[in-house]
Amino acid sequence: MGADLAGRVAVVTGGGNGIGAAVAERLAARGAGVVVVDRDGAAAARVAARVGGTAIRADLATQEGTKVAVARALAVHGRIDLVHLNAGMLSGVHDLAALDVERYRRVVGLNVDAVVFGIQAALPSLVREGGAVLVTASVAGLTPFELDPLYAMTKHAVVGLVLSLAGPLREQGVRIAALCPDFVDTGFIGAHREMVAAGGRALLAVGEVADAAVAALVDGVGGPVTVLLPGRPAHEHTVAEVG
Numbered sequence: 001m002g003a004d005l006a007g008r009v010a011v012v013t014g015g016g017n018g019i020g021a022a023v024a025e026r027l028a029a030r031g032a033g034v035v036v037v038d039r040d041g042a043a044a045a046r047v048a049a050r051v052g053g054t055a056i057r058a059d060l061a062t063q064e065g066t067k068v069a070v071a072r073a074l075a076v077h078g079r080i081d082l083v084h085l086n087a088g089m090l091s092g093v094h095d096l097a098a099l100d101v102e103r104y105r106r107v108v109g110l111n112v113d114a115v116v117f118g119i120q121a122a123l124p125s126l127v128r129e130g131g132a133v134l135v136t137a138s139v140a141g142l143t144p145f146e147l148d149p150l151y152a153m154t155k156h157a158v159v160g161l162v163l164s165l166a167g168p169l170r171e172q173g174v175r176i177a178a179l180c181p182d183f184v185d186t187g188f189i190g191a192h193r194e195m196v197a198a199g200g201r202a203l204l205a206v207g208e209v210a211d212a213a214v215a216a217l218v219d220g221v222g223g224p225v226t227v228l229l230p231g232r233p234a235h236e237h238t239v240a241e242v243g
């Protein structure tokens with residue numbers, strides 16, 4: 001594969017840890033200039049230093065966060081070819097009675113708004129360069145997730161967005177896809193780790209998720225929605241017939 005992405009610029013949100021950090025490493029190994037965006041500035045800086053990329057500290061759950069981060073990436077590099085909209089959060093709430101508005105806004109702000117605004121902000125450059133977007137959704141974007149219904153809502157939302165944008169963006173020369181992994185062995189799952197272990201379920205390794213992400217983002221492997229389940233190869237999700 002060598003440096004087949006030399007001269008190309010990739011933005012990875014939530015790139016300071018977990019899946020995003022592993023994707024940043026893989027993109028840099030193929031020669032891309034990588035912009036690591038994360039709320040955790042120290043984590044972003046560590047990964048950026050490791051991959052010879054650029055770190056941008058931004059809270060993407062805020063309305064301006066994503067726009068400002070993409071604008072800074074463009075100011076530094078002059079182009080964006082690949083965007084991995086990967087940062088996400090659980091709401092931690094399964095009883096809506098216990099939900100406060102601020103938390104709700106942050107979950108929707110990060111998991112949905114940051115995806116919409118990220119695509120919007122990068123699109124002129126993506127069209128110019130013939131680029132691609134990958135959104136990290138979740139199997140919780142395709143199935144019920146009773147532990148965190150709001151998280152499931154936001155991930156369903158971005159799957160719908162990707163499915164509905166795939167055709168129109170293709171006409172502009174831009175690919176868009178969503179990755180829907182089951183539980184992944186990162187810090188993200190926190191308290192759910194014990195529940196997963198107790199249920200005898202396997203966790204996906206970060207590396208296999210990152211490999212599937214890069215295959216979808218860079219190489220166009222799979223369709224608009226790729227599902228990743230433990231012990232099975234990544235496969236395209238097909239939308240069941242309705243009506």
Ligand SMILES: NC(=O)c1ccc[n+]([C@@H]2O[C@H](COP(=O)([O-])OP(=O)(O)OC[C@H]3O[C@@H](n4cnc5c(N)ncnc54)[C@H](O)[C@@H]3O)[C@@H](O)[C@H]2O)c1
Pocket residue numbers: 013014015016017018019020037038039040043058059060061062086087088089110136137138139180181182183184185186187188189
């Ligand atoms: N880990 C899982 O089991 C799992 C399963 C399916 C989908 N996902 C999705 O994968 C994506 C990445 O998760 P991960 O497992 O790599 O998690 P992670 O916790 O290892 O990494 C997430 C990164 O996002 C950053 N981040 C969080 N909130 C942010 C904000 N407001 N602004 C900017 N950056 C922010 C964190 O600082 C962290 O560096 C998320 O969208 C998550 O919903 C995770």
